[in-house]
Amino acid sequence: MRPDEALEALRAAPCGAWALRVLSEHRNAWVVGGAVRDALLGRTPGEIDVVVEGDPEPVARALGEVVAFHERFCTFDVVAPDGSLVDVVMARDERYELPGALPEVRASGLEDDLLRRDFTINAVALDATGELAAAPAALDDLAAGRLRVLHAASFRDDPTRLWRLVRYAVRLGFAPEPATDRLAFEAVQRGALATVSGDRLGAELRLALGEPDPLAALHAAQNLGLVEGLTLDPRLVADALALLPPAPRAVRALLGGGPQPATAATRLAPTPVPPRRDLTLLGAVIPDGGWAEPWGFTAAERRILDRCAALAPIAPARPSAVVAALKGEPIEAVAVAGARGDAETAQRFVDVWRHVRLAIDGNDLIAAGLPEGPELGRRLAATLARRLDGELGDDRDAQMAAALDC
Known part of the structure; x- marks a missing residue:
């Protein structure tokens, strides 16, 4: 799909027209990532993510109500007027001190921000005029249905990308290109997942369970070694x-x-x-x-x-x-x-x-002369069992008589 066609697809998405109207007033802001990818593929774009070169706060506040701010990465969670959630992030470069650790970030330009992303197919951005920016090989990989990491240490730096590899492969029908496939296998074999907290891995597992075909995602994850011991029936x-x-x-x-x-x-x-x-x-x-x-x-x-x-x-x-x-x-x-x-x-x-419930309760039995105590519960349970088994109807008097007769 051409950039102008992708722009129209974004405009038709939930919150898309509003976001593009706001971005038209901020020339340093772009729609980025999955929504642009899907628009270029002719798929319905999902949640809108925005990247801003410079301070993202003015763009975030123009888009809607800021409901959260994440200082470490200078990102804003925004609720747009139609109720859609928009993520607004600062264009940044990242550096990983240790495998699996959260990255250290610094403000940068759009080009660096695209190069820090998980796969080339997500390293794409579109501004309100229809100008398209993409990392090297991104558009070719989109056209060919290939999943490619942007550098050889990608899975070592952030092993949660292994889960994303599985999810995108199943959802989009894409296949990892040979080098990415080898890097993923080597990362699993070398224990990359052990460097990531259970909470972060759990978040990725939940995303896999929310996929259109979650069972296929689990099957692919098990094949890669991200999970084991599941019986996929x-x-x-x-x-x-x-x-x-x-x-x-x-x-x-x-x-x-x-x-x-x-x-x-x-x-x-x-x-x-x-x-x-x-x-x-x-x-x-x-x-x-x-x-x-x-x-x-x-x-x-x-x-x-x-x-x-x-x-x-x-x-x-x-x-x-x-x-x-x-x-x-x-x-x-x-x-x-x-x-x-x-x-x-x-x-x-x-x-x-x-x-199924009875039409009577313990207060009714007390009013009928029975003393308070565990016996009330026993009588009600026995009466409910008869009601469940079809021996009693819904008539309140019949239920009272049965409970008093227990």
């Missing part, structure tokens, strides 16, 4: 993701019957946190014995992954038994266990059984 992954619940919805039709009162057994429990598709996918490929790598996961994320590995495959059983076995389990782990076992039973638990 496409059917299992697809089945697990299919079991995740959609946005909360009524389950009355599944339970049968007409309109229900707000206190009915079909009432949905609140679900403040949506299920994590990325952790479900990762949990589905972690073998049953678990996964030793920390990857900078939080304690909550680690628990989900641990339960994905440990939870036994779901087997057909009475609804009350299934609910008792799965109570308190992360929904991501339930999805994986369902994919490994009986998916129909898992689906009924996810869609219906876990939402």
Whole structure:
């Protein structure tokens, strides 16, 4: 695609027209990196990144609300008027004191900034007039579908670029050119990844899980040696993701019957946190014995992954038994266990059984004359089990009678 056509593609992207209008008033500012790459490839540009020769703050504030400033690299996170996130960075040169360490930076010009980037295909910039700047070989590599690092020490300096190599190869359908392929293999063999913190590697893993084809990205990563021990079963992954619940919805039709009162057994429990598709996918490929790598996961994320590995495959059983076995389990782990076992039973638990509630509670039993204490919980649990197993309907009086008769 010609630069003028790429400019129009950028203009049509979210926040693109606004960003280019602002940049037209700042001749030292350029759209850079992935959005320009995608526009030149005829793909829909993604998030807009801007590089500024000199002080980037005036450009950042002209683009929208500055929500974060990263002093070490003189970069700004900006929310544009349409809600899009724009990264505004100072054009810089970088020097790595140690392999895997964060770089030392100094202000520089656009040419140096392009040469510090991960691959030639991302070392491209376009200004508001349509002027295109590119590192050597960048445009040829874009046209040929090649991934090429900009210098021989690239993977040693920043081993997270190994993950980016995998992601771009899968997403774009590009192949590393021979020298880059050899450098990547040598970097892995020499232990380059050990020089990077788990948090940084975890961030790259999360980006891979967010790719359009995350399973292919994991497969490529495992082939290169970035991860190991994963069981990459496409059917299992697809089945697990299919079991995740959609946005909360009524389950009355599944339970049968007409309109229900707000206190009915079909009432949905609140679900403040949506299920994590990325952790479900990762949990589905972690073998049953678990996964030793920390990857900078939080304690909550680690628990989900641990339960994905440990939870036994779901087997057909009475609804009350299934609910008792799965109570308190992360929904991501339930999805994986369902994919490994009986998916129909898992689906009924996810869609219906876990939402069933009684029309009575402990206060009702106390009002009926029962004393406070653990016995109330036992009676309610027994009544709920009968409700789940179809022995009781939604009638409040019938549930009270059953609870009092336990």
